[in-house]
Amino acid sequence: MRLSLAELPTPVERAPWLDTTTAKVWIKRDDLSSPIYGGGKVRKLEWILANPPFDTDLPILSVGGVGSHHLLALALFLRTQGRTLHGLTFTQSLTPHVRNNLAVLLSCGAQLWNVPTRAQLPAAWLAYHLWRRPEVKGTPMSAGASTPLGCFGFVDAAFELAAQVQKGLLPKPDVLYVTAGSAGTSAGLALGFALAGMPVHLHLVSSVEPWAFNTVMMQLKMRGALSALREAGLEAPRSVRALLQGAGVTYEIDFDEVGAGYGEPTERGAAAVRLAGENDIALEPTYTAKCISALVRAEAHDRGKARNVLFWHTHAANDLSVHIEPGWEAKSPVSLDDLP
Ligand SMILES: Cc1ncc(COP(=O)(O)O)c(C=O)c1O
Incomplete structure (x- = not known):
């Protein structure tokens, strides 16, 4: 079972403002995934809210x-x-x-x-x-809705992108940048590309410290989601390693943007927010700013040969100010005085 909460497929578009001498960059616009609240979470909730126990x-x-x-x-x-x-x-x-x-x-x-x-x-x-x-x-419900069912949303998202590649809307990316917290997005995408038979390197930009997201966590999330898929009747290798290797899907985890810690803005992130803003893309400081910052840093090196790069935009573009009720401050559990 799956609810229909998102407007899919989300568009893909060129981002020449991120190109370098060797990188040609596209964006997967999940920021436009829902008129209520876009970004990546809605993909997970479509599955989670439709099934027990939620x-x-x-x-x-x-x-x-x-x-x-x-x-x-x-x-x-x-x-x-x-x-x-x-x-x-x-x-x-x-x-x-x-x-x-x-x-x-x-x-x-x-x-x-x-x-x-x-x-x-x-x-x-x-x-x-x-x-x-x-x-x-x-x-x-576990943090970040990164349950095995939550990962299904991003397995599906990988198939969505593979279909867009097949239609010629973008070339097959050589490397995909996406930010990671509770790892459901990353695990779902890695499994999805492997199942779709699309070789790609995932550059996972961590927004949290290594104790909170690491290779062990990534493997556990992928294992949980793969078992759930197999239980649902999917014919696939039991081993995550065999599945990824067979399809040529690889990943690395980049901690260089975490800065002072989860949720702590960085100067490089602020520069990424400004650069994206000038190009009509809204980022936030905790996740997506750090992801673009990593892309700019890592792609600045001349790779010797041209490569296609995809930034997966996971933050909602919706203006939520319409929901704010006067007097909400009285219910705040934190002091609002120290706003920078
Ligand atoms: C905007 C944004 N991008 C990416 C992520 C990371 O997703 P995941 O928790 O599945 O790693 C989050 C998680 O909260 C997020 O809010």
């Missing part, structure tokens, strides 16, 4: 920063189903972007159990279950 009218409990795009996407899509989001959140650097996301999250009626740091999230979980219990408990 296909009920109960609240959903999930986890993220106070400006989390995952929580925001969940809150917005749950609201269309008359449902609410319970969030175990941690305070993150209160950039204007994070403040705006928090405003929308609270205006959508999301209830938050907030703690000051990521390390203290277990305390938020205890509060939720022991001393600040909600009337009705939410069904727990």
Whole structure:
């Protein structure tokens, strides 16, 4: 089962402003994937919200920063189903972007159990279950909606791109840049390209520190999604390694853009936001700015031969200010005074 929440396929377009002497760059415009809230999350939610245990009218409990795009996407899509989001959140650097996301999250009626740091999230979980219990408990969903079913959304996305290549809308990319957090996007794309028989190198730009995303995590996510696909009847090798090797799909994880940590803006990221903005592409500082920054840095080296490069844009282009209700600040679990 799958809900139809996204407008697919998303367009692909040339981005000559990112070209270098050897790189010719295209963009996969997932920022345009939904009139409600685009970006990558909607691809995961189409699968997750359609199936047990999340296909009920109960609240959903999930986890993220106070400006989390995952929580925001969940809150917005749950609201269309008359449902609410319970969030175990941690305070993150209160950039204007994070403040705006928090405003929308609270205006959508999301209830938050907030703690000051990521390390203290277990305390938020205890509060939720022991001393600040909600009337009705939410069904727990893992961070970033990167469950095996969530990965299906990006397996499908890889097939979508392969079809666009086949139609001649873009050449087959030699390398694809995408940003990674909870790894469902990366794992789904790697599996999807392998299953579609499209050899490509994935340059995964981590937005989190190596303890939060690494090769082990990537392998586990891919293994979980591949088992779920096989259980659903797909005939494919049992081994992720054999599947990827057989199709010529490779990946690397790039930590050079993380900077001071998850959600901490960097100067190179700010330059990427400006460059993209001049070319009508909206980035945010936590994920996509760091991804473009990595692309600019890595493609600046002359590779000796021409190569086709794809940037997978994972952040929603929607203007969410219409959702913000006056007085949302009163519900904020974090002090709004230290806005930079
Ligand atoms: C804009 C954006 N891009 C990319 C990602 C990373 O996706 P994943 O968590 O599947 O690695 C996220 C995750 O929250 C995101 O918000």
